[in-house]
Every structure is written in C-alpha cells, then in structure tokens.
Amino acid sequence: MELFWYIVLVIMLAVYVVLDGYDFGAGIIHLFFAKTEKDKKAITSAIGPFWDANEVWLIASGGVLFFAFPTLYASSFSGFYLPLIMILWLLIFRAIGLELRGQVHNRIWETIWDKAFGVASLLLALFFGVALGNVVRGVNLGMVENGVSTQEAHYFFLPLWNPTFSPQAEHLGIIDWFTLFLGVVSVVALTIHGANWIIFKTNSSINDKLKRVVYILNFVLLALVVVSLLIWHIIEPDPFQNFIQYPFMWLFPIITFIGLFGLFKVRTFKKHGMGFLFSSMFLLGGLASTVASIFPKLLPSTNTVNPSLTLYNVAAHEYGLSVGMNWFFIALVLVIFYMVVQYRVFKGKMDDVGYGEH
Amino acid sequence: MEDMLFYDRMQFAFTITFHYLFPQLTMGLSLMIVYFKWKFLRSKLEKYNEAAKFWMKIFALNFAMGVVTGIPMEFQFGTNWAKFSELTGGIIGQTLAMEGMFSFFLESSFLGLFLFGEKLLGHKLHFVTGFLVFLGSWASGFLIIATHSWMQFPVGYEIMENGKFVLNNFSALFSNPWLWPSYLHNQLASVITSSFVVASIGAFYILNKKHSEFGQLFVKTGVVFGLISSVLVAFPTGDMVAKNVAKHQPVTFAAMEGIFETEQGGSEIVLIGQPNMLEKKLDNKIAVPNILSFLTYQDWDAEIKGLNEFDAKDYPTNVPGLYYSYHIMVGLGTIFIGLMLLATIQLYRKKLYKTKWILWSLLFMLPFPYIANTTGWYTSELGRQPWLVYNLMRTSAGASPTVSSGNTLFTLLGFIGLYLLLGLLFLMLAGKIINKGPHILKH
Numbered sequence: 001m002e003l004f005w006y007i008v009l010v011i012m013l014a015v016y017v018v019l020d021g022y023d024f025g026a027g028i029i030h031l032f033f034a035k036t037e038k039d040k041k042a043i044t045s046a047i048g049p050f051w052d053a054n055e056v057w058l059i060a061s062g063g064v065l066f067f068a069f070p071t072l073y074a075s076s077f078s079g080f081y082l083p084l085i086m087i088l089w090l091l092i093f094r095a096i097g098l099e100l101r102g103q104v105h106n107r108i109w110e111t112i113w114d115k116a117f118g119v120a121s122l123l124l125a126l127f128f129g130v131a132l133g134n135v136v137r138g139v140n141l142g143m144v145e146n147g148v149s150t151q152e153a154h155y156f157f158l159p160l161w162n163p164t165f166s167p168q169a170e171h172l173g174i175i176d177w178f179t180l181f182l183g184v185v186s187v188v189a190l191t192i193h194g195a196n197w198i199i200f201k202t203n204s205s206i207n208d209k210l211k212r213v214v215y216i217l218n219f220v221l222l223a224l225v226v227v228s229l230l231i232w233h234i235i236e237p238d239p240f241q242n243f244i245q246y247p248f249m250w251l252f253p254i255i256t257f258i259g260l261f262g263l264f265k266v267r268t269f270k271k272h273g274m275g276f277l278f279s280s281m282f283l284l285g286g287l288a289s290t291v292a293s294i295f296p297k298l299l300p301s302t303n304t305v306n307p308s309l310t311l312y313n314v315a316a317h318e319y320g321l322s323v324g325m326n327w328f329f330i331a332l333v334l335v336i337f338y339m340v341v342q343y344r345v346f347k348g349k350m351d352d353v354g355y356g357e358h
Numbered sequence: 359m360e361d362m363l364f365y366d367r368m369q370f371a372f373t374i375t376f377h378y379l380f381p382q383l384t385m386g387l388s389l390m391i392v393y394f395k396w397k398f399l400r401s402k403l404e405k406y407n408e409a410a411k412f413w414m415k416i417f418a419l420n421f422a423m424g425v426v427t428g429i430p431m432e433f434q435f436g437t438n439w440a441k442f443s444e445l446t447g448g449i450i451g452q453t454l455a456m457e458g459m460f461s462f463f464l465e466s467s468f469l470g471l472f473l474f475g476e477k478l479l480g481h482k483l484h485f486v487t488g489f490l491v492f493l494g495s496w497a498s499g500f501l502i503i504a505t506h507s508w509m510q511f512p513v514g515y516e517i518m519e520n521g522k523f524v525l526n527n528f529s530a531l532f533s534n535p536w537l538w539p540s541y542l543h544n545q546l547a548s549v550i551t552s553s554f555v556v557a558s559i560g561a562f563y564i565l566n567k568k569h570s571e572f573g574q575l576f577v578k579t580g581v582v583f584g585l586i587s588s589v590l591v592a593f594p595t596g597d598m599v600a601k602n603v604a605k606h607q608p609v610t611f612a613a614m615e616g617i618f619e620t621e622q623g624g625s626e627i628v629l630i631g632q633p634n635m636l637e638k639k640l641d642n643k644i645a646v647p648n649i650l651s652f653l654t655y656q657d658w659d660a661e662i663k664g665l666n667e668f669d670a671k672d673y674p675t676n677v678p679g680l681y682y683s684y685h686i687m688v689g690l691g692t693i694f695i696g697l698m699l700l701a702t703i704q705l706y707r708k709k710l711y712k713t714k715w716i717l718w719s720l721l722f723m724l725p726f727p728y729i730a731n732t733t734g735w736y737t738s739e740l741g742r743q744p745w746l747v748y749n750l751m752r753t754s755a756g757a758s759p760t761v762s763s764g765n766t767l768f769t770l771l772g773f774i775g776l777y778l779l780l781g782l783l784f785l786m787l788a789g790k791i792i793n794k795g796p797h798i799l800k801h
C-alpha cells in the first residue's frame with residue numbers, strides 16, 4: 001500500500017515537472033530571447049490557459065504527500081523552511097507577473113511584470129534543481145551533534161548555506177556546490193523544454209531562433225549530465241546498486257538518453273511537437289532515474305545515528321491509505337477527462353488566444 | 359519557545375485572513391455569474407450576458423489573488439505546524455488531498471475555458487464551464503470545512519501509542535455533526551459578500567449616473583440575493599452552529615457570549631460590554647435577561663455555564679478577542695438583514711433606484727461583509743484555542759520543533775510586505791475595472 005502511494009506521488013511530481021516545467025522554461029525564454037511585443041504575446045498565450053492547471057499538480061502532489069506520508073511532509077517542509085517559503089513568494093511573483101501584465105497598457109508597467117515573470121521562472125527552475133540535489137544528498141536527520149541527536153530522529157533544519165558550500169561538510173546548507181550544480185542542470189533542461197513548447201504551440205517568429213537555442217543548449221546539457229554522473233559518485237559512492245538489483249530500472253536512464261540525443265535532431269523535425277516529446281522524455285527519465293537510485297529512501301540521513309526516511313517509515317496508517325485509493329481513482333479519471341477537454345479546446349497554435357487582455 | 363509559537367500563529371492568522379478575503383467573494387460571485395449567464399440563455403437579453411462578462415473580470419482578478427495566497431496555506435501546515443501535520447496528517451491529509459484532486463483541478467481547468475472560451479464554446483457550453491467553476495469552488499470550501507470540522511469536533515479516529523491520530527472511519531469525516539451547519543453557514547456568508555459587492559457597485563453606477571442600466575440590474579440582483587442569504591445565515595444555519603458550540607464547547611460558548619458567572623434562572627444576552635479579565639466581569643454592560651437561555655435551549659430558565667465553572671487553563675486563549683469577534687459578526691449580520699429588508703421593500707414598491715439614502719448605504723456597506731466573514735472565522739478559530747484538535751491536542755504541541763523564531767519572523771515580515779503589495783495592486787486593478795464598467799449596450 002505504501003508502495004502504491006509512493007508510485008502515485010512520484011508520477012504526480014513527474015507530471016508536475018513536465019507540465020509546469022514548460023511554463024518555467026517559457027518564462028526563461030521570455031526573459032532572454034523574446035524581444036518584440038508579438039513574440040512576448042505568443043509566449044504568454046502559449047502557456048496562458050494552462051499554467052494555473054499545471055501548478056495544481058504541485059498543490060495536489062503536496063496534498064498526497066501530506067496524506068500518504070505525513071511524517072515526511074512534516075519533516076521536510078519544516079526542515080527546508082526558508083527555501084520553501086521563498087518558492088512560494090516566487091510562485092506568487094510568477095503568477096501576478098502573468099496575470100497583471102495585460103491589465104494596464106503602460107510600458108513601465110509591462111516591463112516590470114515581464115521581468116517579474118521571467119526572473120521568478122528562472123529562479124524557480126534553479127530552486128527546483130537545488131531541491132532535488134538536497135533530496136539526493138540527504139540531511140542531518142535528528143540534527144546530530146557529536147554523535148547525539150538534538151531533535152527527534154526525523155526532524156532537521158537547514159540554513160540556506162554554510163560557509164564551506166560543501167555537500168560533505170558536517171553542517172550542511174541548502175545551497176552547496178552539488179545542489180547548485182543540479183540547479184544549473186535544471187535551468188538548462190527546462191529552458192530547452194520551454195523552447196520546445198513554444199515551438200510546438202506557436203507560429204512565433206522566434207521559433208527558428210529557438211531551434212538553434214535548443215540545439216546549442218543540448219550540447220551544454222549533455223556535458224552537464226556527464227559531469228553530474230561523475231560527481232554523483234562523490235555524494236553516493238554506489239549509485240547503481242538499485243539498478244543491479246532491479247534491472248528494469250535501466251529503462252529510466254535509457255529514456256533519459258533517448259530524449260537527450262533525440263533533441264540533437266531538433267532542426268529536422270517535421271512535426272512541431274517532436275521536440276517537446278523528447279524533452280519530456282529527458283525530464284521524466286531523469287527524475288525517475290534519480291528517484292530509483294535512492295529507492296526506497298525518500299530522504300537519506302547523512303549521519304549514522306538516525307535512519308534515513310523511507311517510504312515504509314513515514315507512511316500513514318493502512319486504513320487511511322486503502323480508503324484513499326477509492327476516491328483517488330475517481331478523481332484521477334476526472335482529472336484526465338478535464339485535461340483532455342482542456343487540451344482539445346486549446347489545440348493547435350495559440351498565438352491568437354489573446355491571453356491577459358481584458 | 360513562546361516566541362516561536364507566537365510568530366507561527368501570527369503568520370498563519372495573517373496569511374489566512376488575507377487569503378480568505380478573495381475566496382469569500384469568488385464562491386458567492388460564481389453563483390451569481392452562473393445566474394446571470396442562465397438568465398441570458400433564458401431571455402436572450404444581451405444585458406445579462408454583459409453582466410456575466412463584467413463580473414467575470416472581477417472574478418478572474420479575485421480568483422488569481424485567491425490562488426496565489428492559497429498555496430502558502432497548504433505549505434504552512436508542514437513548514438510551521440510540522441508536529442501537528444505529523445500526528446494528524448493521516449486524517450486531515452485525506453480531506454486536504456481530496457481538495458487538491460477534486461476541486462483545484464476542476465476549477466483551474468475550466469476557469470481557463472470560462473475566461474477565454476466564450477467564442478470557442480458557444481453560450482451553452484460556456485454556461486457549463488461557469489457552472490463547473492462554481493462547483494469546484496464550492497467543493498473546495500466543503501473539503502476545507504470538513505478539515506476544520508474535524509479539528510473542532512474530532513470523529514472517526516483513534517490515537518496510537520506514539521501519539522498519532524489514525525483514521526478508522528472515513529465516512530465519519532463527512533457525517534460530522536459540525537460539518538453541515540458550518541458549511542452552509544459559511545457558504546451563505548460568502549453569498550452575502552458577493553451580494554453586497556454586486557449591490558454596492560450597482561449603487562455606485564446609479565449614483566454616478568453612468569452605466570445606470572447595469573446599476574439597476576446589479577442593485578436588484580444584489581438585494582434579492584442579499585436578503586435571502588442574510589436571513590438564512592442567521593437562521594437556521596447560524597443558530598445551528600451556535601448550538602453546536604453550546605453543546606460541545608461550553609467554555610467557548612461562555613467566553614463568546616461574555617458569560618462570566620452561571621446565572622440561576624436563565625442567562626441574559628449581552629449586547630454591549632467590555633470583558634474585564636482582571637475582575638472576571640463585563641464592564642459597561644447592556645443586556646436583555648433570559649434571552650440567551652431561550653435562544654440556546656428554547657427554555658427561558660435553562661442554565662448556561664459561565665466561565666467560572668471551568669479551569670482557567672482551558673479558557674480560550676484570547677477571551678476578549680473571541681467575545682468581540684462574535685459580537686461584531688452578529689451585530690453586522692443584524693444590520694445586513696435590516697438594510698436588505700428595507701431595500702427589498704423599496705424594490706417591491708418600485709422606488710429603490712430613487713431612494714438615495716438606501717443606495718448610499720449599499721455603497722458604503724462594501725467592506726462590512728468582509729469584516730463579518732473575518733470575525734466569524736475568528737470566532738470559530740479563537741474559540742477552538744487553546745486546542746488544535748479540540749480537547750485532544752494543544753496548539754503549543756503542534757508547532758515545528760526545528761524552525762526558530764528568527765526564521766518565522768523573517769517570513770512573516772516577508773508575507774506582510776508581499777501581501778501589502780498584492781493588496782494595493784488588487785485595489786488599483788479592481789478600481790480600474792469598476793470605473794470602466796460593463797460594455798455599453800447597443801440598442
């Protein structure tokens with residue numbers, strides 16, 4: 001039963017990354033590459049009717065985490081207190097940037113909200129990579145000092161950084177060179193992903209330029225992935241253990257690399273959705289590989305006093321989990337139905353939706 | 359430790375108070391927009407469609423504010439109330455996760471269609487999307503109040519040896535006797551807010567002699583919805599909620615009514631007075647004898663326990679705050695019924711649009727339903743203190759153990775600054791939409 005909810009949670013988070021990921025990427029493209037008013041409009045129209053529903057996947061994942069794994073929810077949300085609250089602030093800025101920009105026709109007003117939307121998207125992409133890095137690296141559960149827990153075994157607190165910026169220091173921070181590196185990977189990957197979405201959903205004049213951007217950034221991404229595989233060993237000396245034990249897990253890295261290498265052909269794609277498909281495969285495969293490599297851990301412990309948090313020691317009680325399955329399946333069918341309706345109505349190119357005009 | 363708890367509570371109170379300024383309008387307003395759109399489908403009169411479209415703009419702005427300020431609420435259970443989340447997550451996580459899965463997806467998917475899809479969908483399907491947005495927002499309210507009701511009146515649980523609350527009866531969460539009266543009371547209060555907003559903007563247009571055709575439609579619709587909801591919010595729903603409090607939380611009931619001493623032969627109802635916590639009495643009191651006993655138990659002489667019967671450590675943490683919240687809510691509710699009744703009489707006599715003083719009163723009433731809704735929630739929440747889960751888990755036991763007061767104060771200040779900005783932007787943009795008004799009709 002725990003395993004069922006674990007898979008549900010991972011899938012929901014993966015869907016969130018793919019869907020809201022293109023919103024962040026579109027924001028980054030908007031910040032760096034959109035020069036004309038028309039391009040900006042095409043970009044916001046391409047995500048306009050979707051971003052709100054995409055963000056719901058984050059909220060719903062949070063809800064499922066709370067309900068199925070309350071101990072993990074309590075431990076990680078309080079332990080990562082500051083970055084989580086900052087993510088909330090950034091989500092607010094991104095949303096109001098998108099929603100308020102078109103309400104007043106004034107150049108300074110528009111510039112302010114364009115930048116708010118773009119910068120918030122960039123920082124969110126960075127923060128989510130950093131967050132993944134923290135989960136992989138683990139935390140000092142129980143806040144052990146000199147071999148003694150100073151808190152209950154599953155609680156911790158991390159400041160934003162420690163002066164050494166080392167993932168192996170005794171006193172860890174949210175931001176160290178390892179987590180920051182994953183943040184950069186995330187920014188590059190999501191920029192590619194967002195560009196692919198814009199190519200897919202618009203006839204914007206920057207689409208040709210974006211294809212070049214995707215092509216070049218893909219080399220950067222490949223280099224980053226190779227480096228991250230190397231430094232991974234420093235954090236987790238034996239990252240392939242699970243893959244040897246459960247060979248089907250090799251599927252995840254294979255999907256990742258199909259997505260990554262497929263994108264090098266971006267300039268020859270006939271169908272505009274192909275690039276988006278490949279970058280989605282990269283994100284899904286990458287996330288699944290990462291999660292698989294630490295399975296069944298959800299939050300590793302960096303000390304030897306307190307055990308890691310696994311899906312078995314943080315789950316809610318059996319009855320609640322099984323009764324939850326009933327409503328979850330009903331809800332899931334409804335959610336899929338809504339998505340089908342939504343994407344059918346707003347199918348094809350979106351340049352002329354006129355998002356944000358009132 | 360005391361500081362930590364104080365800032366955790368302040369942050370939750372501040373963010374939830376600000377957040378609920380927006381859903382209380384959107385829940386009621388979605389009902390009224392659906393009504394306008396329905397009237398349009400029935401009558402084919404363009405003014406109803408334009409009315410629906412105008413209020414959709416206000417709705418969209420409020421909805422966006424509600425969404426962005428709502429996400430921090432879900433996060434804060436974990437960030438600031440980790441111990442509470444850990445111990446009760448198996449139960450309140452159910453209803454909160456259901457809210458995400460059932461209502462947020464529904465609302466967010468169809469809001470986009472509702473706002474941008476009128477041309478693509480045609481009027482009938484457009485009406486359906488509006489109805490689904492309404493349904494989603496009311497489902498959201500339901501699941502939040504189901505969560506709230508469990509905290510007020512825990513049901514369907516057992517407590518394990520490690521202190522965890524474990525669910526053992528799912529359906530009990532929804533047959534909770536606290537749930538339905540609270541839900542209906544709250545939704546009607548939300549309709550009051552939207553009715554007063556619609557009527558107030560309508561009065562503004564009539565008095566301003568601009569868009570007065572829409573002004574009349576808005577005033578009429580607002581007054582009719584307003585009278586019905588103002589009456590129903592007091593009776594039967596408010597009455598039922600109060601009886602629940604009297605029955606299950608007698609110490610809260612004593613504090614909110616300002617009853618310090620048990621009175622032989624029936625309790626008086628306090629209209630005005632200041633709780634004096636030093637001398638355990640009410641200063642400058644104006645009260646009517648025996649009414650409270652009658653209202654509560656339909657018996658003039660029924661005994662109502664005063665605060666003197668309870669242990670001081672179980673008193674609501676802020677007795678005066680609770681007392682004022684409750685009295686402000688009830689006082690405003692009474693004024694709402696009176697004003698809407700007079701307005702309806704004038705409407706029936708076809709004199710409302712010329713009765714200036716009622717129009718001015720409607721105009722200036724705009725902030726008061728917000729105050730009544732807020733103080734109503736304060737009554738409920740301050741009344742539950744010092745408990746998080748009534749009689750089972752104290753608030754002091756629920757905060758995050760590792761988040762220091764310095765960090766919480768930092769984020770609290772951040773939220774205050776950010777929400778101040780949001781509030782200013784909201785007022786500016788709402789003012790702009792209202793000043794521009796609905797599209798002028800072509801005749």
